[in-house]
Amino acid sequence: MNNGSEMRRIVTAWVIVSVIGDLLWWFLVGPHIPPGNMTESAHWNQFDFNILAVTALPVVFMVWIWLGYAVVKWRDKPGVPDPVGGEAAKASRGVQAGWITITSIVVVSAAIYGTIALIGDHGSGGGEGPNPVWAPEGAIAANNAALAGKATWSPAGSQPLVVQVIAQQWKFTYRYPAFGGMETDRLLLPVNTEVVFDVTSLDVIHDFWAYQLSVKADANPGVNNVAFADTKQQGQFMVRCDELCGIWHGAMYNSGRILSKTAFMAWATKTEAQNAQNTKYLPPFAWTYTPDANGASGGLYPDGNVTPYSPYDVYGAKQPAA
Amino acid sequence: MTISAERPTEATAGTASPAGPRSGSSWTNRPGWMSQHLGTAIVLGFLGYVFGHWWGNYLASGYTYIANNGQNGVADFLGLLFMVIGWLLGIGALNYPILKLFGREPGEETPAPGLSRYFRYTLDHKVVGMQYVVGVLLFLFTGGLLAMAIRTELLNPTVHIFNPGTYIEIVSEHGTIMMMMATSIVVGPLGNYLVPLMIGSRRMAFPRVEAFSFWIFSAGYMVIFSALFYGGFPTGWTGYAPLQNQAGPGMISYLFGFAVIGIGMMSAGFNIAVTIVNYRAPGMTWSRVPMFVWSILATASLLTLATPVLFTAGLFGLLDHLVLTSLYVNEHGGSSYLWENLFWFFGHPEVYIMALPGFGIVAEIVPVFTRKPLFAYKVAAAGMMGVALLSFFVWQHHLFQSGINPDMRPLFMLTTELISIPTGFIYLVGMGSLYRGKMRLEVPMLFCLALYFNFLIGGITGVFLSDVPVNVTVHGSFFVLSHFHYTIMGGLVFAFMAGLYYWLPKMTGRMMNKKLGLWHFWTMFVFFNLTFFPMFIIGLLGQPRRVFEYAHNLQGLNDFSSISAFCLGASFLLFFWNLMYSMIINPKKAPANPWESLGLEWQTANPVPLYNFERIPVIVTEPYRYSEPGAPAYADFGGGTGAGAGTVGSSVQE
Amino acid sequence: MTMSGRLGTVLGLFVVAVGLIIWVLMGLLTPGTPEGVVNFVGSSAAGQPVNMTIQTVGSIGFGDHPTWVSYLVKTPQGKWVHNTTWQLPANTQVNVTVLQYDSGSPLRNQQWGQVTGTTGNVASLNGTSYSTYNSYAGNGVGHTFTVPSLGLSVPLVGVNGNLSLCGVAPCTLKQPHNTITFSFKTPAKTGEYHWQCFVPCGLGYLYGNGGPMSTYGYMGGFLDVVQQ
């Protein structure tokens, strides 16, 4: 068998397997790839995953077929000719150049596509820091209005809904500035609405992961990490902490729900009334709530700036703080 | 640093005896139990711990915060610090630096022959290499046992074997021990043993630094293990602040352990990089350097330059813990982002510290078994150096969802995906070398092929992870966990196994049993994939890392993964049995060059003499000239050992 | 040495080494595991309410960490034990009495000042019922008893910190304390439900959540709900 026909065989097998694999993936597997279609970004992130998958599958098949062929055919067994030697076996300029060119093109296009998807989809549901640059229309304005205490939301309009996610060891709670700044321990959202999540933490780093919404943003103490989600379907979704936050990290989950706009409105107004007594004790809505590094009982850092400083006072005070 | 001219001093002094007249007393030479060895190290290490702990209690038990929380981290830290110092003193690692302070130059310390030299501080790179073999296997087995514990807990979504605190402790300890092990698993044993042999050198550039690196590596094992005595640490191997600052004294073991291991990594990398640059045999130009040495050079450079950043990060953490600075505490002017940046600035090069040696081993072994030259040598070398360089510019891809510099995400997405170009070179090289070869499926070759299989999955999923939109779903989930197990275990550990099966005949003069080896390979390969492939699905279905409770619908997959993991553990027992059986119980003498390799390391006498080569070889041509009848031998041994060898099989010696 | 001798030596050493490693690991890892559970199943007739009495103390006064704050529970036999895994029958009303011996402070997150998930969403403080407690007033809140997945949360109002507080558990009724009572119904679905305190009360730890808050058996545990 000559060189050419061997390569033809391999390439033919590769093309067939790749086409079949890609088609199977795209039509059978792809639609079931998480995170599903509950939000706009979930939809596009699923699409993005599938784009990468159909790009990656041929690469995987290429290597596997090559390995398989090599193991079967290019073995040390009777009848197999001695391997080629000399310069030809050491390097082929064409193959190297081709490989480098093709991998570069694939890789750079993947990066370009990823960037387009990221920007076009307003950060794809990922945490965008305190000052998001890729925000949906009106979201920043709504978020600023919330800080000024002027947040509103009604089922009729199309205003974004601002929700604050407060992570603490080991539970998420949520504040709705449009409903009197009430705080709840359940996350309910209206459908067909742009939701602005202001994610922050009261202690260590957590990560707010609303799985089916395709929203993931680290909750950092003293930092507001903003993420967006455009809800599309009603239903239940899972919220988990995705950054190791200590002993009860594994138990830091609960479920949320996307409701119809009217049902959400009904729930929100009812809860606002129920919680009114507690809401009045809450601090005004803010991006972050600077926690006391010392916790409830203190006893770690000395309070305030100790002047004049003496190591003895800071470290070796005779009477331990109560 | 120990910069000196031991051999030249002795040479010009004109004495044949290794210990010249001006030598200081060298305790490591003394025979018997009076000398310094592992025993004295243990004793002094223990005494150091007791002293440090007492001193810490004396100093700090009255500190306000310590009186409040009732856990004296200062005592624990000082205990560990003096334990390490005592350990180094006891083994004799500090003799030379101290003597040097007084201008005394001990001669070359030739350790006593026999088994006992493996328990001593020694200047022979081959002994250090063997010590490292035992050291990394100890790390590997400890970490592996903890992995079994993790999988046991995950058998059931809500019924718990361990309480959540203990579970996090196990997870963190497993991750940290394995990461520490993986930085040295190839550079330590194989790098130290083989690099001088492969570059035709009689010695390392700084043998004392080399030996020091091993003994501080072993001290690091004790330090990180000590975390369990202090109640563990809850942060995983990434040690994110401010959870780190909140944790108890177990965290000090983690921070100090990484600092100690970091010193070991820096010194090992420093010595090896300098050796490769300077001690190559005459004629070994950069285009004639074996590919394994290239990979070790790239790794050593990363070790030397990236680890200081980890050291700083650990130092900051220790300061936060011990003297209440606030480097990682936002409320007092610090920043939790600071740790994330420093840690990953080291952490990403570290990922390649754990990948490159594997590539090197494979590129070294594949030509031997396909009887073909290495395809695209220059591309392979460029790939390794390219990966090493690019790895400094990708660290933020661990922080896509963190809110740090979110507008930089496209840039880091690009750099991360760019790094798959040089990584892809390894595949070009491997596939090109397989092309129309004459492959012998020996155990090392099987492990190499498995690396190509596994690392492909690991690498491709890495591209998924680097894509920010997809990262939103998979970040921090079991998908990531599976990805890096595919690269580190599927890549590096498989390559390490290939290296052991391939080079142990040289290192010990004994062959590994092939039949057991095949059993080991197939069980490890199959169960590795059965353990970790389901984890991609588990991750995609929404299970975060490091949780002790998960969704009920994932129990089937988790159980499958757990049971496969137990079988994978059994496969390691099989390896251990093979190692014991072939090396100790029923040793079979290995042929001088069992794989018919052209590599320089196989041309020295077996067992390898103290100075490796009778004559310094002169390299006359490129490596890997297989299947070239009439090609000259790789090296000219000038009539010394190895003369006449160096071409193989049908090749004709000219 | 003969081959069988080497075999025996290696196997023997292997067994010793593995045994040693497992012994050390288990020894280190098990002290934190719950030494059994405090079983309330069968403490009353099936379907009848279960009574449970627990206390919180500012410093437990014994054990490895005498300065740590902790929960204690009274077994159905009437003995105070330091254990936070409590076995309860499913689908049953539980009447809880909490003896709160610790002082309080303003809450970091006033959300935990609400009583939720109890029967009638109320609890009783020394006989007075309350559904929300303003933690900025009075003695503040010392701890909470919260089961997140059941939506159950009760703020445990602090006692006056100027009194001489109990420092060694178990505390007696003579020492200053608040008695908080409430009832809740265990879920029908069995399983281990995590409960914890949401007041960062770990003295001398960053954000107050280290030490006792991060160690099993002090300020958090499991409600192990089983079929009766």
Added chain:
Amino acid sequence: MTDTYKDSLTAPNETPEEREYEFRAHIGSIWTGGRLAIGMSTFLYASEAFAYFYLRTSNNSHLWRLPGQLAPLYYGWTVLICLLLMAGLANYGHRRLKKGFTNDFQVAGWTGVAAGLIALFFQIWELVVLPFYPGSSGYASTFMGFVVMNIMTIVFATYWMETTVVRALRLRKELGGANPELSSAYPARSFRANVSSMSYYMGFIAIVSIMFFLMFYVA
């Protein structure tokens, strides 16, 4: 394990060419090692500088630096001057050594070591007289990190310098008597390479000291 020593205790008879080849590799190692040590230290200090500028720009809780907060300036000056002196003397000594003035090298070396020890003492003592507590601000915290790092580097640099001068004292004969610069003996060549690497490293110390002095005491 097979025994690799039994057959090899008699060291091979090196040919002069081999000896020279290995020796040149040894000199090269000192050169490379010295530069690599600078590289490592650069990454070490760069990460400290990164922390400084990171905390300074993020200014979390407005606590980068409390008003009027400054590390003890006179201590800073003393450490800086001593380190510059040490670096300068190392370079001066190196140049004098090349020209053959061994005594100048000795005097410069010992003075440099003394300067290093003084710097070390003040750097440590500065911690005792700090006018602020370490956790009071980002500045205070990074300053603590810098001081600890600097202590380690000063110890290392002074140690290196001390070993070269004490070696010059001990190995006078091997160094070629009065004129080590002329000696082609191996110890002398090795020694000169070592001093050269050391003085390069001292140059690095000087640059770093000035940079961090500006960062912590001036800016």
